[in-house]
Amino acid sequence: MRRADRLFLLIHALRGRRHAITAQQLAQTLEVSLRTVYRDVADLQRSGVPIEGEAGVGYLLRKGADIPPLMFNPDELEALVVGTRFVRAFGGERLGRGATAALLKIEAVLPPELRARSARTRIFAPQLDNRIEASGLIDALHGAVLDQRVLRVVYRDGEARASAREIEPLCLSFWGGSWTLGAWCRLRTDFRSFRPDRIVEYAATGESFVDTRERGLDAYLRSVGVAASDSG
Incomplete structure (x- = not known):
């Protein structure tokens, strides 16, 4: 979390409270250390934000302080x-x-x-136990993408033919009904998009890979006709 975002949330955690909130509670809310809370509060006080209180007692905004609310339309x-x-x-x-x-x-x-x-919006996306997202596979593939871990997979194509491959996973894409895993396939020496629901087996090889210009994420996106700026 950026420091500016953290200070913003800290102010709004104090806003409108009748009783002081402890530094420990603030630390848990912001997921930072106590030391960080003490430093941020001190910096805000020096900047003129009317925060009252002290370490070991708790903090609150001075009554009547004009701090704009977090607003969304x-x-x-x-x-x-x-x-x-x-x-x-x-x-x-x-x-x-x-x-x-x-x-x-x-x-x-x-x-x-x-x-x-x-609480009143009426658009829902129910969580179902029989979907691939509940199996742990998407989490595992996501972890491999983030950590740049080479995977060994057994994959079945559209005609149910199985092949063993080593792949360098680059990204996950959700198409509103199905996922694909974008990767460099060492067997085909080219980019491939794999459907996770067709991955029969997978395991980390223990090897890491480097995201290079020739076979990294940007190159994969170009190969499927997506600009890097459009993927976000």
Whole structure:
């Protein structure tokens, strides 16, 4: 989290409270150390933010302090809520937990009327146990992408023919119904897009790879006709 974002959330965690909140509670909310909370509070106080209190007692904003609320318009707020639901349903357990935690932090600092609005959206993305996202496979592939781990997979093509390959996983793409894993395939010495639901077996080889200009993510995106700036 950027420091500016952290200071912003710290201010809004204090806003509207009648009782002091402890540094320990702030540290848990922001997922930082106590030392970081003490330093950030001191910096905000020196900048003129009217925070009262001290270490060991707790902090609150001085009554009547004019700190602008965290504001979203209804469409922005609904986008955040719906986006969180989609990530929880289709992003795997790791990202799902992160999305839930992020929304809780946002809702914690919303004005009451917007907090109520966030619960009223009627677009849902149910989490189902029989989907591939609940199997742990998407999380495992995501971890391999992030850590640049070479994988050994047994893969079945569209005609159910199996082949063993070593691949360098570069990205995951969700197409609104199915996933693909973009990778450099060492067997074919070319980029390939693999459907996770056709991966029969997978295991890390213990080898890492380097994302190079010729066979890294940007090159893969170009090969499938997507500019790097469009992928985000």
